Amino acid sequence: MPRAVTDIATAAGALSSPWWLDLIHYGYQGSMAAGGALLLGLRLAVAYREWRAKS
Secondary structure (H helix, E strand, C coil), rough: CHHHHHHHHHHHHHHHHHHHHHHHHHHHHHHHHHHHHHHHEEEEEEEHHHHHHHH
């Protein structure tokens, strides 16, 4: 019985993978863009502070 449950869970994931991979793709792309913008903003803030400290 435990083997049948494992087989069913594996098959369900494999059969539905095109659907959930498509959903993850859009979420991943958006989170990468937001993370990149956040890192750029932080780096610009650090550079501005360094520039102000030298002045």
